[in-house]
Amino acid sequence: MTHPSTTGPAPVLALKDISKSFGAVRALRDVSLELLPGEVHALAGENGAGKSTLIKTLAGVHRPDAGQVLLDGEPVVFHGPGDARDAGIAVIYQEPTLFPDLSIAENIFMGRQPRRALGRIDHKATHAATAALMQRLGVELDPDRPARGLSIADQQIVEIAKALSFDARVLIMDEPTAALTGSEVARLFGVVRTLREQGAAVLFISHRLEEIFAICQRVTTLRDGAWIASEPLAGMSEDDLVRRMVGRDLEELYPKQEVEAGEVALSVRRLTREGVFTDVSFEVRRGEIVGLAGLVGAGRTEVARAVFGVDRWDAGEVEVDGRKLTNGAPSVAMAAGLALVPEDRRAQGLVMDMSIERNIGLSGLRTTVRAGLMDRRAERSRSLDWAVRLQVKYARIADSVATLSGGNQQKVVLAKWLATGPKVLIVDEPTRGIDVGTKAEVHRLLSQLAADGVAVLMISSDLPEILGMADRVLVMHEGRLTAEIPRSDATEETVMAAATGRAAA
Amino acid sequence: MADTSLTRAIRWDTVVGALLIVVLLFSFGFVDGFGNALNLSFLIGNTLPIALIALPMTLLVVSGEIDLSVASTAGLSGAVMGALWNQGMTIETIIPICLLLGVVCGLVNGLLVTRLGLPSLAVTIGTLAAYRGIAQIVLGSDAVTDFPSQYLDFAAGRIGDTFLPKAFLPFLVLLVIAVIALHATPFGRSLFAIGASEEAARFAGIRVKRQKLILFTVTGLMASLTGVFWALHYASARYDNATGLELSVVAAVLLGGIDFDGGKGTLGGAIAGVFLLGALQNVMSLVNVSAQSQIVVTGVLLVVSVLGPRVARQLAVARAGRRAAAAPVSKAPSPTP
Ligand SMILES: Nc1ncnc2c1ncn2[C@@H]1O[C@H](COP(=O)(O)OP(=O)(O)OP(=O)(O)O)[C@@H](O)[C@H]1O
Ligand SMILES: [Mg+2]
Numbered sequence: 116m117t118h119p120s121t122t123g124p125a126p127v128l129a130l131k132d133i134s135k136s137f138g139a140v141r142a143l144r145d146v147s148l149e150l151l152p153g154e155v156h157a158l159a160g161e162n163g164a165g166k167s168t169l170i171k172t173l174a175g176v177h178r179p180d181a182g183q184v185l186l187d188g189e190p191v192v193f194h195g196p197g198d199a200r201d202a203g204i205a206v207i208y209q210e211p212t213l214f215p216d217l218s219i220a221e222n223i224f225m226g227r228q229p230r231r232a233l234g235r236i237d238h239k240a241t242h243a244a245t246a247a248l249m250q251r252l253g254v255e256l257d258p259d260r261p262a263r264g265l266s267i268a269d270q271q272i273v274e275i276a277k278a279l280s281f282d283a284r285v286l287i288m289d290e291p292t293a294a295l296t297g298s299e300v301a302r303l304f305g306v307v308r309t310l311r312e313q314g315a316a317v318l319f320i321s322h323r324l325e326e327i328f329a330i331c332q333r334v335t336t337l338r339d340g341a342w343i344a345s346e347p348l349a350g351m352s353e354d355d356l357v358r359r360m361v362g363r364d365l366e367e368l369y370p371k372q373e374v375e376a377g378e379v380a381l382s383v384r385r386l387t388r389e390g391v392f393t394d395v396s397f398e399v400r401r402g403e404i405v406g407l408a409g410l411v412g413a414g415r416t417e418v419a420r421a422v423f424g425v426d427r428w429d430a431g432e433v434e435v436d437g438r439k440l441t442n443g444a445p446s447v448a449m450a451a452g453l454a455l456v457p458e459d460r461r462a463q464g465l466v467m468d469m470s471i472e473r474n475i476g477l478s479g480l481r482t483t484v485r486a487g488l489m490d491r492r493a494e495r496s497r498s499l500d501w502a503v504r505l506q507v508k509y510a511r512i513a514d515s516v517a518t519l520s521g522g523n524q525q526k527v528v529l530a531k532w533l534a535t536g537p538k539v540l541i542v543d544e545p546t547r548g549i550d551v552g553t554k555a556e557v558h559r560l561l562s563q564l565a566a567d568g569v570a571v572l573m574i575s576s577d578l579p580e581i582l583g584m585a586d587r588v589l590v591m592h593e594g595r596l597t598a599e600i601p602r603s604d605a606t607e608e609t610v611m612a613a614a615t616g617r618a619a620a
Numbered sequence: 621m622a623d624t625s626l627t628r629a630i631r632w633d634t635v636v637g638a639l640l641i642v643v644l645l646f647s648f649g650f651v652d653g654f655g656n657a658l659n660l661s662f663l664i665g666n667t668l669p670i671a672l673i674a675l676p677m678t679l680l681v682v683s684g685e686i687d688l689s690v691a692s693t694a695g696l697s698g699a700v701m702g703a704l705w706n707q708g709m710t711i712e713t714i715i716p717i718c719l720l721l722g723v724v725c726g727l728v729n730g731l732l733v734t735r736l737g738l739p740s741l742a743v744t745i746g747t748l749a750a751y752r753g754i755a756q757i758v759l760g761s762d763a764v765t766d767f768p769s770q771y772l773d774f775a776a777g778r779i780g781d782t783f784l785p786k787a788f789l790p791f792l793v794l795l796v797i798a799v800i801a802l803h804a805t806p807f808g809r810s811l812f813a814i815g816a817s818e819e820a821a822r823f824a825g826i827r828v829k830r831q832k833l834i835l836f837t838v839t840g841l842m843a844s845l846t847g848v849f850w851a852l853h854y855a856s857a858r859y860d861n862a863t864g865l866e867l868s869v870v871a872a873v874l875l876g877g878i879d880f881d882g883g884k885g886t887l888g889g890a891i892a893g894v895f896l897l898g899a900l901q902n903v904m905s906l907v908n909v910s911a912q913s914q915i916v917v918t919g920v921l922l923v924v925s926v927l928g929p930r931v932a933r934q935l936a937v938a939r940a941g942r943r944a945a946a947a948p949v950s951k952a953p954s955p956t957p
Contacts, residue, residue, distance in 0.1 A: 423823075425822055425823055445822065445823070445824075445825040446825045446826070446827050448825070449825040455823070457823050462817070462819050462820065463819055463820055463823040464820065464823065465817075465820060466812075466813050466816045466817045466820045466821070466883075467816070467817065468816045468817075468883055468884070469812070469813070469816060473809070476809070477809070477813055477820075477821075477824040477826075478824055478825070480806035480809055480810060480824075480826070481806065484806055487805060488800070488804045488805055489804055489805060489806060489808075489809060531824075
């Protein structure tokens, strides 16, 4: 059955004619893929193309309906992620799956901690090993702090550290960089390059095309569950790749409209949350898109949470459209016209057990009401309307959001908040995990909202996105606002300088 | 990593509804003395206290909380009723006082849970003991029985010669209100969200703590109403009225498919669970099963009802998995549109 290639190195891991369906959804159709030792292989495709399904099939989470997984040319059947790991395959899944009550170190060395005499866990050694991993990744995370409350980016870092700790022959990464900023990505890539030189095979998924070109040698493209091509990246352009993924040419990725800024819609004055961020003041005007940049951990998300009211602030004040917000009261913020698209779609943005319809409906519990009762018709048409406008790819609107691909879940969160018709929209990583085509769509939408007079505050770790979309860029560093850069002056260098604290203050 | 799209293949509340019908039909056919109007009115009358408390309990469990102090609140309210009656107060003043007391009991639970962030299981086990203790202090070991006859008659009598207790109609009204509150209002919708993911609910602007406080308070109110009903129905106000009732309520609600982890279930299922339990208890009494053994049965049902929905779900997933594995999908001629 196996055909070891005679020209190059034999594939470590291969998929042959794999098919996988979920009910009526055919997530993978006869897909084949070969991972060679010493290569970083990209897996590209739109949201819902089947990338994560392919990875889960490789890792033994899903059983393929048909087809084979070949390890060193031999057919294998993984009965679960454990089997795959034992075979030397480390996987970083798209959604972090940490145990919130365990420490970072315990999460990483779950079930295989270094032991001392009598089988006692050697906490010192675990701690040291974790610290070493963190250093390799160039991040400062206390190995002993619990995973609960870690930002999405930090959770991803822990997942990466966990995968690296296995010293695997095959490393599979499903959008590991989606919440990371340039410097963390650079570190990760450094580590990946080392692994590759040591002969490991790496499968890498990202919707940031520049990352694919920076680190990968070959790319396999999927479209609607079907294999489109496997080819070397050398000689390809980003446009070529997009055409493979989408099947057509792409519109402008940053369709920024010039809008005359109106009066102040969001005003944040001297906002402080002790130990988290200090003395943060800024304004966002109607029609403006203001970017909020900074490294992971700079406090951007925390400011957004406090402004919206899910966290309390210790000092300062927030006004939306001239109305003072109550400390720690999201309902007041919503009533004033504020909307927050949170960074963690699975824990904060969505109720995973609920349907698409009801998730979008959750933001309208005050509006889709008639005579005190839920107006189900209005709820359905509101949800359908926005699901369609954002081109969510789903089978039925009453399906659980858990059945959607990551990017499509993100669209549902956006739909949920855009449906409220906000005056001020805060988006925290709005395009995390969204494919290029839809990214352009989301950008067009944000731009259109601004043109319609909405004030937009956009937190993003994707610097090109900030530079492409923002009228002004605010930069945070270690809990403080360190710079405000107008669009004309905003470049990768100026923003990164402020973000890393190198700016002349 | 279960295939979640398949989990609704079997709806547990429908299973329980069907089971209720089967038990009723069986009892009509095979249990002596079951089908006459008097026994049926006993069945319903004895089940009403469970049903009354099950209404708010369902909402509470859907939102991910629980109140185990309900039976003690009912007992306390009955004890206070008896004590005040002994003091010579009119029943028309006593009942509002008792209800108010229930509100306070519920409020205390609610504040302890929402302000101090304690788990409701622990809080209400504590107040379960505390409220019962207060009841004993209030009334001692007296039994007060001489309440006005028109009230006793309302709580124990039947509508004409039918099998329906007079108190059934007010219960129906409350049931309708509860169904609407849970399944047709934004409030009810928010409870499902809270139960399924409290954090996501907060990020959707839902006032989680306030909703929970309201629920605990209403539960206290309904528990004290049940206490008043109980004392009148059995014409006896004692400090130990309704002892252990919380077990039946929780068992019935879980049996009715309300997920103990919150976020899932229907009031219809819960009420079917309540009457299934009531019918079983009635039949067991008719065939002379001892009270102790009945408690064992309730306990077993509690375990079954927690396991049942899960097993049903797993079976559904497993079956779907086999189906998927058996289907020849690899060489389908054309892609689905
Ligand atoms: N457990 C499931 N149940 C039902 N459908 C599923 C399930 N998992 C995935 N799907 C469907 O399979 C298809 C492929 O999903 P998959 O998650 O593999 O996409 P993806 O390429 O990883 O997308 P993204 O870039 O958005 O992460 C989608 O249509 C999705 O809705
Ligand atoms: Mg994916």
